[in-house]
Amino acid sequence: MKKSRQPTINDVAREAGVSKKTVSRVINRSPLLNEETRAKVEAVIARLGYVPNPQARALALRRNFLIGVVHDNPNAQTVLRVQRGILEVLRGTEFELVVRPVDRGSPTMLEDVRAFLERQRLFGVVLLPPISENDALAELCDSIGCRYVRMGSAQLDDPDHMVASNDREAVKEAVTYLIEMGHRHIGLVQGPHGFRSAMERRAGFEDALEAAGIPHPKSLVADGNYTFDSGFQAGVRLLDLLPRPTAIFCSNDEMAAGVLHVARQRGLDVPGDLSILGFDDTTLAAHIWPPLTTVRWPVSSMARSAALKLVGGLDGDAVEEPSMFLSTLIRRASVAPPRG
Template sequence: MANKAQDESVTAKLTINDIARMAGVSKKTVSRVINRSPLLNAQTRERVEAIIRETNYVPNPQARALALGRNFLIGMVYDNPNQQMILSMQRGVLEALHDTEFELIVRPVDRGSARVMDDIRGFIVRQRLYGVIILPPLSENDRLAQLCDNEGCRYVRVGSAVLDDNEHMVVSNDRDAVAEAVRHLIQQGHRRIGLIAGPHGFRSAKERRDGFELALAEAGISLPRSLIADGQYTFESGISASESLFDLSPRPTAIFASNDEMAAGVLYAARLRGIQVPEELSIIGFDDTPVTTRVWPPLSTVRWPIMAMGRAAALKIIGVAIGEGGQVSEPSTFSSTLIRRASVAPPSGG
């Protein structure tokens, strides 16, 4: 019994340096094994894992956190009405953190508050965050990036346009993707196309509107202000915005909604008015969230690779900790693509 207790005492005192010495590798290599980094050959990984099993070594995150001056926590800060986008981003981040020592803390804030910068600074300091992922539109604030730098906190900004250098950014090609979607409507024969824009102050809303206008300009199609309705990235705003477009005479034969929640609102409002989709009205959304295949007809949409962006954002932050030497190997630019479904058809009458 005494020998067993003694063995457990010795095991409890083992450090990552001890494991490295026993395996004949560097401390960084052991860290890579612990955090499932792919930057190892199979033979080295197996040797280190065997020693970890034999010694019953358990990493001490508190000790490592103390040495780093940071906890193994990644924060995700947002103020965005698109809840599906938040959930998809979380899934991507959690996929990246799986089998590592890192955990995710999600923090909503009010970007309109005079105290928003102090709130985020307090969050970073209290939690001793290792890094923070900043979602749009907060990510568009350069002062927030500077705040993270000042607090020594790694950060990645997620956006719809280039906001920072590659190490601190993941970005999608919203403008080009929306232009492709609208060109598809034009190729189907639509000339009177309505836009439900995103909220003012969101860079994604601007990029998507710019792509919409670009495609119309290329085709020589004018865009009266009456064909643009403002939305808030919510289902309810999609309903109210589409009502104003339906009241036009003639009404649009197609509508591009700047996200899927609003596109679903358009479909709902059309059904209430007895407008047949796609026979009398074609609809395209943006995001490719689950709602697009749970309504009838299924909605054409632009697939936004938000989970992949979340995964890349997390890996950019934790790369140093899992032994990648600070090298940014994750992509920074992600392509959104048009997904064609049954909500688009040529306009009635040709």
């Protein structure tokens, strides 16, 4: 008995009365389609029992259906939220996600990333901060024909290759809230040196104090590296000061949790004796006690947009996805007016 021929993308296009390019867009969930066309093509795919052949398509594209995330980020929560955002876009498509940590301090970082991209033949890659701030890395992706999108806390590239947040303005608004609550002696736990996010968030902090005419001595600034332990150590240093600050802004929630732990150890009431403000709005922020007032960083939305910029333009068409995302202040129970 002769085996029936498997339907092809040409069969689907002919039956639906559309081009192969349109069928490809439907398969890859491109946003560049109206719902009527999408529904018509999906109905034909279901009726014919067409199953795309990713190996054949990968050969035609000279790329695998893989989206990469390359990062050197000490905050595991950030990396996890980026993955979730990207996977929302990839669900139901032929694409899969691969994640590659790197060491930004290594003299062979660029060579290591090149080897990874060429070995995996990635369709595209999302670069996380702080390595996304490395122009040479973006130029490397471009030189080998790998699509890329850079995530960051400021505009680093043209809109097709960038998703960014307004960290400086968001932190200024958050610290202004502390000032409006009556705080004048405010500590800062800043992020790691070399991170653009740390620079932008410190600048927003300083903008708020300057606008209010509040001096800020260096003694009220402590270094951190976006981890709980660094927040704990920064909290020890700031809470050893006399007088100690009545409020502390931390450049991410992990460090804010570390400061809160020190305050608890010392018998301080939060927010009665000390107000604490974070940045990110990770799940941690709502689960600790008291729940943390923080700036919501829209990292999952940024990751979704980054993925759409990569896979939505599969057939070479530009995708209209936003490049700038606004962070917002989330008011919870860790901030109150200072005593007296």
